[in-house]
Amino acid sequence: xxxxxxxxxxxxxxxxxxxVMLTGNAHDAEDLLQSTFVxxxxxxxxxxxxxxxxxxxxxxxxxxxxxxxxxxxSRENPSDPGSLPEQAIPTREAAGPDDPGWRxxxxxxxxxxxxxxxxxxxxxxxxxxxxxxxxxxSTVRSNASRGLASLRTVLDPSAQEVAR
Amino acid sequence: MNAEHDVEASVRELFRSHEHLASSAxxxxxxxxxxxxxxxxxxxxxxxxxxxxxxxxxxxxxxxASSLMPKHVDTRPATTAATRVPAxxxxxxxxxxxxxxxxxxxxxxxxxxxxxxxxPLLMQVGDWExxxxxxxLALADGQVTAAPGGLTTTAPASGVVRWQRGxxxxxxLLTAEDALAAMASPKHDCDGCQPLVVTGATLSAMTLQTxxxxxxxxxxxxxxxxxxxxxxxxxxxxxxxVDPRPLSQPSNDDFVYRVDKASVSSDDRSVTVSFVGAxxxxxxxxxxxxxxxxxxxxAVVVVIRALPRPTATPATVxxxxxxxxxxxxxxxxTMPLGDRPVLDPQSGRAxxxxx
Numbered sequence: 137x138x139x140x141x142x143x144x145x146x147x148x149x150x151x152x153x154x155x156v157m158l159t160g161n162a163h164d165a166e167d168l169l170q171s172t173f174v175x176x177x178x179x180x181x182x183x184x185x186x187x188x189x190x191x192x193x194x195x196x197x198x199x200x201x202x203x204x205x206x207x208x209x210s211r212e213n214p215s216d217p218g219s220l221p222e223q224a225i226p227t228r229e230a231a232g233p234d235d236p237g238w239r240x241x242x243x244x245x246x247x248x249x250x251x252x253x254x255x256x257x258x259x260x261x262x263x264x265x266x267x268x269x270x271x272x273x274s275t276v277r278s279n280a281s282r283g284l285a286s287l288r289t290v291l292d293p294s295a296q297e298v299a300r
Numbered sequence: 301m302n303a304e305h306d307v308e309a310s311v312r313e314l315f316r317s318h319e320h321l322a323s324s325a326x327x328x329x330x331x332x333x334x335x336x337x338x339x340x341x342x343x344x345x346x347x348x349x350x351x352x353x354x355x356x357x358x359x360x361x362x363x364x365a366s367s368l369m370p371k372h373v374d375t376r377p378a379t380t381a382a383t384r385v386p387a388x389x390x391x392x393x394x395x396x397x398x399x400x401x402x403x404x405x406x407x408x409x410x411x412x413x414x415x416x417x418x419x420p421l422l423m424q425v426g427d428w429e430x431x432x433x434x435x436x437l438a439l440a441d442g443q444v445t446a447a448p449g450g451l452t453t454t455a456p457a458s459g460v461v462r463w464q465r466g467x468x469x470x471x472x473l474l475t476a477e478d479a480l481a482a483m484a485s486p487k488h489d490c491d492g493c494q495p496l497v498v499t500g501a502t503l504s505a506m507t508l509q510t511x512x513x514x515x516x517x518x519x520x521x522x523x524x525x526x527x528x529x530x531x532x533x534x535x536x537x538x539x540x541x542v543d544p545r546p547l548s549q550p551s552n553d554d555f556v557y558r559v560d561k562a563s564v565s566s567d568d569r570s571v572t573v574s575f576v577g578a579x580x581x582x583x584x585x586x587x588x589x590x591x592x593x594x595x596x597x598x599a600v601v602v603v604i605r606a607l608p609r610p611t612a613t614p615a616t617v618x619x620x621x622x623x624x625x626x627x628x629x630x631x632x633x634t635m636p637l638g639d640r641p642v643l644d645p646q647s648g649r650a651x652x653x654x655x
Contacts, residue, residue: 141332148328155322157315162325169328173335237314256308257315284307291310 137184140177147190151197157253158201160242168204172197194258195268198250202269236290248283251276337555384595384634389603393645396556397594397601400547400648404599404641407544413469415461415517416641417543418650419509421534422483423519432527434493439531441490444483446498447525451476453501459518459535463510465655471518472537476501479520483533497525506532511542511599511641511650546647557589557604558646563654568636573602573651576624582609585621591629599650601643602631 138146151172155165175196176183183189241249247269254265255276262280266273326334383401385394408414428435438444453476461469474482480498506519519532534541559573571593578587588607593600641650 140336141329144332145329148332149322152325152328152331153319153322156318156325162321162323165322166325166331169325170331170335170338173332174339177335177339235314235318237310238318241314252311253315256312284304284311287311287314288307291307291314 137181138189140180140184143176143184143189143193144173147193151193154194154253154258155197155201157257158198158246158250160238168197168201172200175200191268198254198268199270202246202250237287240287240290244283244286248279248286251279252283252287255280384593386592386594389592389594390605393556393592393603393605394594396645397603400601400643400645401594401596401599403544403547403648404542404643405596408542408598414540414542415469415471415508415515415536416511416650417508417541418511418641418652421508421541423506423532424529425521425532426527426529428529429527435496435524435527435529437490438493438496441493442484442487443490443493443495444480444498444522444531445495446477446480451480451498451501453503455503455520455535459503461515461517461536463513463515465513471540473503473518473535474520474537476503476520476522479533479535480522482538483522483531498522499525503535504532506534508534509652511643511653512639513653513655542650544648546649556646559602559604559642559644559651561652561654562602562642564637565630568633568638570630570632571600571602571637571642572628572630573604573642574626574628575604577604577606577627579623579625580627589627589629591631593631593633595634595640597640599640599643600633600637601645603645604629 148169152165152169155168155172156162159165159168172193176189176193183192186192241252244252250269251265254260254268255262260268262273262276265276269276383398385397389397424439455473455475457472458470459473461471463469480501500523501520504519504521505516508515508517518535520535522531522533524531557575557577559575562571562573564571571591573591575589577589578585580586580588582588587609589604590607591602591604593602595601642653643649644651
């Protein structure tokens with residue numbers, strides 16, 4: 137049976153990347169992966185014993201992320217940095233990438249973004265995503281098409297043509 | 301249909317082109333170690349509290365991973381003959397205390413008449429005017445230089461350090477140039493900030509916290525160009541100052557509480573230390589603490605441990621507000637404290653002491 141350490145070394149990087157796709161930045165991805173690890177550790181013998189710890193870990197990660205806001209324990213309320221008396225020394229990582237598509241992605245509802253990440257980054261089928269999120273495949277499809285529709289304005293030049 | 305495929309391809313590319321963001325996060329195996337440490341603690345507290353503390357430790361680790369990590373320290377302390385360790389002290393705490401005592405002994409050496417530093421050597425007089433707010437960064441990064449022509453100040457070769465408790469010590473002094481060089485070290489690149497320009501220096505005095513109490517020490521007072529703020533820096537020759545290089549947290553498994561300050565009982569046989577912990581009580585978000593003194597002939601380390609409490613049952617599990625409380629705990633000594641400093645087991649440095 138795979139130990140937790142072996143698993144973390146083997147699959148941690150891939151899970152971290154998925155966490156980045158879900159959260160949009162390295163800091164939140166760190167927090168998300170860490171709380172996922174804690175959840176996994178609590179039942180590790182069962183997780184590893186049941187086989188496919190990888191798929192289970194992904195499920196925990198995604199659902200942890202989706203329930204994060206609902207739990208509301210560590211929620212950030214952004215305010216205008218200019219109105220604060222002191223400012224942190226700006227770093228490149230903290231500011232996040234200045235990419236219109238990536239910014240738009242962060243305005244999508246979490247579930248839509250998660251569906252897009254699982255479909256287009258993890259290359260899962262709609263049936264697999266449905267199983268992972270605990271919803272129907274048609275819900276996955278409608279989430280994906282709504283997410284894509286929002287992104288189309290930025291990502292597809294021809295759509296902008298039409299809009300103009 | 302074609303456009304649909306284009307968007308899908310763009311989304312694919314959007315995700316893939318941001319993979320590199322993961323590289324600015326902590327490495328997954330570090331996160332796994334933190335998660336394990338958090339879980340171990342949560343067996344005693346609650347999961348929510350563990351998650352939150354894991355997040356805090358995450359910050360501490362990224363600091364430790366930087367240049368602050370001391371590399372020259374032998375992590376296997378040798379027990380000094382005269383050391384007194386409480387019998388039931390857990391091994392990690394015992395080892396930590398002995399390491400701190402050994403390091404302190406190493407920087408003190410056999411010499412006496414040294415001043416154990418327990419507070420900042422630099423003192424700022426006045427606040428930065430809004431127009432020169434960047435000066436704070438410049439100072440923090442050691443970007444301080446003398447005006448062209450240098451400092452034309454002469455000073456006596458020695459001065460007197462006077463403790464509030466009534467003890468005097470004559471010590472050799474630094475020149476203004478040497479004090480300025482010490483103040484400007486270590487120097488870091490501050491990303492284009494304007495260096496502070498020192499326009500003059502006068503010999504003055506300042507209050508310094510030492511391991512044996514509050515003292516008034518000779519200090520150079522520097523005036524600066526373009527601001528009313530003045531800087532004072534201890535003028536005592538560093539050869540007469542004892543200040544061990546700060547240690548970092550030992551590891552994620554063995555958390556060491558930071559001791560902020562200490563006070564001594566009137567009979568000199570007990571020290572009360574202040575530290576930041578959970579709220580007092582026995583609930584799932586509360587904790588009671590115990591302090592133990594590990595003593596050598598030259599210093600005392602006070603280590604804190606949280607007392608065990610009943611395991612949280614599902615009914616008592618609740619999210620904890622992570623507000624630190626200022627807590628105190630007392631430890632008995634086997635002999636009077638005397639002139640021995642109280643050392644913080646986390647950083648290894650002396651703490652301010654009130655008598």
